Amino acid sequence: MPITIADVAARAQVSKTTVSRVLNGKGELDASTAARVRAVIEELGYVPSSRAVGLARGRTRVVGMLVPSLTWPWIGEVLQGAVDVLETERYGLLLFTCNRGEESMRQFSAQVSAKSFDGLLVIEPEGTLDHIATLHARGLPVVLIDDRDVQPGRIPSVGTTHFTGARAAARHLLEIGRRRPLVIAGPARFGCTVQRLDGFATEYAEAGHPIPAENVLPGDFTIACGAAAVTAALAAGLQFDSIFAHNDLSAVGAMRAVLDSGRRIPQDVAVVGFDDIPLAAHTQPPLSTVHQPLREMGEAAARTLLAHFEGSPLPNRPTVIPATFVARASTGASPLIEE
Structure with missing residues (x-):
């Protein structure tokens, strides 16, 4: 049978509260009593539950993370960034998804009520922002990893530059002489879609x-929508010499449809995506894209939360990490070997 705190207390002839105080370094204790308790702990080989000790100290050393789904192609990069920081500081991660809708949220809420973690990182599942804001207002430290450019002032957030990233993509296409782009947008309800469209259109208008x-077609961030948009544009007789897709998956679909039509990439149609997921460097040809600093966003959000645990106030302004453009062979850049 495992040794319990009651066994230690009985052998040392003290109360369980006294043993707990010795373990946690709390309260005034007689030096000889504390020494006796430590000797019994050593003799019995008692190992306290890290969770119990953490709760006694008012800290679990666990961070919760709420995400929509693990199937999104860039989620792993954000997670890895957060985990790199948390593990270095000896924190654990408790991961929640919303794959089962309301049932998932009920399970998540139960863990919040049980105080199973010290703070929360969030990639917002759609429709949960008000709930997350309420939890934050009630005292749960929260940092939002803002992939959709919602920038809620009531929740600390880490985001990137969708507008300027899209402008950089447009500038690159203009520099290589592409004057008639086709745009495959993301869902209109997302702020990032609006920012990417505005940034790209602004650069072209100013030129x-x-x-x-x-030439601006709707999409939903999937491979299928990218292929469907190009097929529809060709059927409608639209003239285009380049494509700006609002994410890499729809760019991959667009590339397939362009090649299936007998056109060449990039000679006939240059293609640019957004995100720079790992797949982008391995398409044929490799995809030029706007690099979202996904891992860096995860790292920054985790650091912000851990700094708060050490006494720093949560920032009242968004932390913004710039997006950057990566030129590859889909727009004529020399292919690079990427890992």
């Missing part, structure tokens, strides 16, 4: 080449 409304 004297405004984008016709019919």
Whole structure:
């Protein structure tokens, strides 16, 4: 049978409270009593539950993380960034998804009520922002990893530069002489879609080449939508020499449809995505894209939370890490060997 705190207390002839105080370094204790308790702990080989000790100290040394799903292609990069920081500081991670909708949220809420973690990192599942804001207002430290450009002032957040990232993509296409882009947008309800469209369109307009409304097609961030958009554009007779897809998956679908039509990439149509997921460097040809600093965003969010645990106030302004453009062969750049 495992040795318990009651066994230690009985052998040392003290109360369980006294043993707990010795373990946690709390309260005034007679030096000889403390020494006796430590000797019994050593003799019996008692190992306290790390969770019990953490709760006694008011800290679990566990961080919760709520994400929509693990199937999103870039989630792993954000998770790895957060985990790298947490493990270095000897924190654990308790991961929650919303794969089962309300049932998932009920399980998550039960863990919040049980105080199973010290603070929360969030990639917002749709429709949960008000709930997360309420938890934060009630005292749960929360940092939002803001992938959709919602920037809620009531919740500390870490995000990136969707507008300027899209401008960089447009600038690159203009520099290589592409004047008639086709845009495959993301879901209109996301702030990042609006910012990416505005940034790209602004660069083209300022260069004297405004984008016709019919050249902006709706999408949903999937491979299928990218292929469908290109197929529809070709059927409608739209003229385009380049494609800006609002994420890498829809860019992959667009590339397939372009190649299936007999056109060449990049000679006939240059293609640019957004995100720089690992797949982007391994498409044929490798995909030029806007690099979202996904791992860095996870790292920054985790550091912000851990700094708060050590006494620093949570920031009242978003932390913004710039996006950068990565040129590859889909726009004519020399192919690079990437790991």
